[in-house]
Amino acid sequence: MGDRRDFLKATAAGLAAAAVAAPARAATSPSGASAPFGMPRDMTLINMRRDGGYTLGVKTKDGVLDVAAAGKALGLPVPADMDDLLQNGKGPMLRAVIDAAEAAPDRRLTIPEATIAYGPLVTRPEKIIMMGFNYRKHAEETGTPVPKDPPLFNKYNNTLNHHGGTITLPTHAAREFDYETELVMVFGRECRDVSEADALDYVAGYSTGNDFSARDLQTLTSQFMIGKTSDGFAPLGPYLVTSDRVPDPNNLRLVTKVNGAVRQDWNTNDMIFNCRQLISFASKVMTIRPGDIFYTGTPQGVIFGEKTPRAERTWLKPGDAIVSSLEGLGELHFTLA
16 A cells, blocks of 8 residues: 555655656647647636636536646646636646546546536636627628628627526616627637637637627627627536547537527538638737637527517517537536516
8 A cells, every 4th residue: 555655755756856847848839830738638627616616627527627626636727717727828738637647547537417507617707709700601691791890899708608607688788688609719828829720739629609699789889799708608617628639620519509499500511711711810900819719600590680660579588598619528518587
């Protein structure tokens, strides 16, 4: 028994040293771009709510690894939460904890996923970048000219919401509430003026999101902002699936259900501007930083695109339950109040 404890202690110490040293090293991506080892790889991650804050979870075959508990039990440093992981390049540190926990299964560091409280996937991004009308049929159903260049806009951190969360509808200001299921890109490297060929090398992973909208506010003026930025209007999660586990982000089935009925069912291969093009375009305008997120647009099937008069449409209301899903990225559930 003493030999096993010595082995685990030595293993943990070695992994901790590797985690500290690794961020200074660099690798070459398939496209030839310099890629720090700080990017998380081969993981499905959860940002969990715990004791008034957030902590990381990692999906495993045995349940969800509680990273904070594992770090404490193994004497290893850990990223505090998803933002710390991404913004500070702590992928190697997280990898060390995962490997050490796998070498010590008797420590019982995993918990059932059904028992966790999900947080927004990120909570402190510098930027939430949004893409409008990125599917041809969505532009057509809303009577919007098909864009020649990406029409980007933004949300703010007050909109961030989580899997299993609730949106309290601002019914004092609006009544035309609508869903928009979208693929979301989450960045792990600073990205400025990059080529389309290299663009995906800057993505840490992908998630399911919903660009929830108040259409009457969205169309009140020529600017989208007030229809997009009410509290909780950016549900995101439940998982960050690292980019190496998503061979082609532009070949994923996308589905929206409202109260169990399918409203959207399409594929990200129908984007007007694919993920590489969106990143390259935006990075020529602004610096995209680790932890920033990019919603890539929604396909046809939204309430806003129905052909009946707006006053006769059945807009979303308190009590409705929405499920957004992207193939391989998980189902994002939230309700309205």
